[in-house]
Amino acid sequence: MQRVVQRQKPSAIPAAIAASHLLDGVPQPVVEDILGQTHLRLVEAGTVLFLQDQDAASAYVIDSGWVKLFRETLNGDEAIFDVLTCGNLLGNFDGGASSRHRDSATALTPVRLHTIPAAVVSRHMRGCTELALNIIRINTQTSFQHSMDLEHERLQSAPQRLGCFLLRFCDGKPADQPVHLNMPIDKGVIATRLGMKAETLSRALATLKAEAGLMVQGSAITIPAPSRLADMVCNACSATERCID
Amino acid sequence: MQRVVQRQKPSAIPAAIAASHLLDGVPQPVVEDILGQTHLRLVEAGTVLFLQDQDAASAYVIDSGWVKLFRETLNGDEAIFDVLTCGNLLGNFDGGASSRHRDSATALTPVRLHTIPAAVVSRHMRGCTELALNIIRINTQTSFQHSMDLEHERLQSAPQRLGCFLLRFCDGKPADQPVHLNMPIDKGVIATRLGMKAETLSRALATLKAEAGLMVQGSAITIPAPSRLADMVCNACSATERCID
Numbered sequence: 001m002q003r004v005v006q007r008q009k010p011s012a013i014p015a016a017i018a019a020s021h022l023l024d025g026v027p028q029p030v031v032e033d034i035l036g037q038t039h040l041r042l043v044e045a046g047t048v049l050f051l052q053d054q055d056a057a058s059a060y061v062i063d064s065g066w067v068k069l070f071r072e073t074l075n076g077d078e079a080i081f082d083v084l085t086c087g088n089l090l091g092n093f094d095g096g097a098s099s100r101h102r103d104s105a106t107a108l109t110p111v112r113l114h115t116i117p118a119a120v121v122s123r124h125m126r127g128c129t130e131l132a133l134n135i136i137r138i139n140t141q142t143s144f145q146h147s148m149d150l151e152h153e154r155l156q157s158a159p160q161r162l163g164c165f166l167l168r169f170c171d172g173k174p175a176d177q178p179v180h181l182n183m184p185i186d187k188g189v190i191a192t193r194l195g196m197k198a199e200t201l202s203r204a205l206a207t208l209k210a211e212a213g214l215m216v217q218g219s220a221i222t223i224p225a226p227s228r229l230a231d232m233v234c235n236a237c238s239a240t241e242r243c244i245d
Numbered sequence: 246m247q248r249v250v251q252r253q254k255p256s257a258i259p260a261a262i263a264a265s266h267l268l269d270g271v272p273q274p275v276v277e278d279i280l281g282q283t284h285l286r287l288v289e290a291g292t293v294l295f296l297q298d299q300d301a302a303s304a305y306v307i308d309s310g311w312v313k314l315f316r317e318t319l320n321g322d323e324a325i326f327d328v329l330t331c332g333n334l335l336g337n338f339d340g341g342a343s344s345r346h347r348d349s350a351t352a353l354t355p356v357r358l359h360t361i362p363a364a365v366v367s368r369h370m371r372g373c374t375e376l377a378l379n380i381i382r383i384n385t386q387t388s389f390q391h392s393m394d395l396e397h398e399r400l401q402s403a404p405q406r407l408g409c410f411l412l413r414f415c416d417g418k419p420a421d422q423p424v425h426l427n428m429p430i431d432k433g434v435i436a437t438r439l440g441m442k443a444e445t446l447s448r449a450l451a452t453l454k455a456e457a458g459l460m461v462q463g464s465a466i467t468i469p470a471p472s473r474l475a476d477m478v479c480n481a482c483s484a485t486e487r488c489i490d
Contacts, residue, residue, distance in 0.1 A: 094385050155320075
């Protein structure tokens with residue numbers, strides 16, 4: 001069941017949409033037209049947001065909650081490509097007349113979503129270079145992230161892959177102070193996201209508890225110091241810009 | 246050693262650039278300006294085309310030969326993300342003033358390259374929506390390819406991954422007739438590209454010879470019928486459009 005919460009007030013860019021960088025530097029009339037047609041929706045855990053190959057009629061920016069992005073093979077196996085949260089953009093803007101989703105997306109928790117009609121964005125992309133360039137930058141970042149995931153799956157140990165996944169949520173936070181994360185996601189989903197078995201994830205978690213002081217209580221995770229986790233992880237990574245400050 | 250072969254004649258789009266789809270639907274004056282500043286260069290095997298984090302001063306479309314795209318971790322491990330050939334675009338167009346390469350690229354064989362100044366493309370992207378949309382489409386395809394590689398590394402067997410890699414070069418060819426490929430690439434590079442050990446690749450090759458009738462003589466590979474290879478591979482893939490006709 002989905003519920004429309006409210007139409008956006010066009011004057012201010014909501015924090016989650018600002019965090020997505022979709023509208024960075026876009027002229028005010030275009031921002032107002034897009035936000036004026038954007039709705040904030042609440043969906044329950046388990047809601048299918050879209051399915052692979054469906055028409056990409058809308059794009060979404062997550063305001064709160066967690067979403068999994070996945071695909072299924074003909075054999076019925078599932079590959080989870082990402083687990084997304086506040087500020088992440090979901091959808092497919094290629095400017096085509098009949099874009100289709102390349103993945104499927106399901107809400108893992110109750111989720112608040114900014115729902116943006118794809119047609120509005122596609123139309124403005126043709127007249128507003130800044131919007132097109134923002135989409136290029138977001139796509140480039142996603143593509144880079146996918147290639148980093150591939151690299152890490154080949155070259156990092158399971159504790160390193162789990163540590164890297166957690167460090168992504170420490171972005172912008174001081175490296176030497178505790179970070180508290182709330183991650184109400186089934187461990188099986190995180191294991192599949194990281195391309196490992198549930199038992200491997202459990203062992204990786206035990207290693208991070210012992211070696212980086214990680215604390216876990218239900219869905220609450222405390223990282224005592226991201227820098228200590230980074231010391232375990234980041235030598236086995238080709239990124240030249242550190243992901244934490 | 247690099248040698249400038251010739252400046253492009255601006256009137257006609259070279260076949261490899263047409264195959265890259267970079268200039269699809271772009272107005273003639275923009276095409277002529279871009280091609281007028283594009284050079285065809287010949288580089289020897291082993292030439293480093295660019296390194297991760299270098300300024301992305303140029304982009305490249307491969308006219309002939311093979312190039313590997315890779316990154317290195319601080320520990321010195323190498324991850325090969327792709328092995329590219331005729332019609333593939335190399336580079337980073339995000340429209341920024343100081344774009345940097347996210348990967349490194351080295352010629353695996355003698356390579357002929359169309360070298361396009363990034364500044365020319367970035368400038369036209371701001372005035373020509375069609376060019377920006379082409380770049381969005383190429384980036385989206387690359388991103389999709391990376392996520393498919395991740396999926397296949399998790400869900401496909403080694404023979405299936407090798408079969409899928411070979412099928413990509415059968416695109417546009419009849420599915421039930423022999424396809425002859427010339428792939429003068431070290432087996433170790435293909436193994437690293439596919440995230441497997443050299444011995445695993447050898448066993449995978451033996452399986453494809455036995456079960457799909459693959460024939461290999463030096464760098465010449467004959468696939469008796471892509472459809473037969475696809476029968477082995479494509480059930481373990483989430484792509485809903487078949488990669489072969």
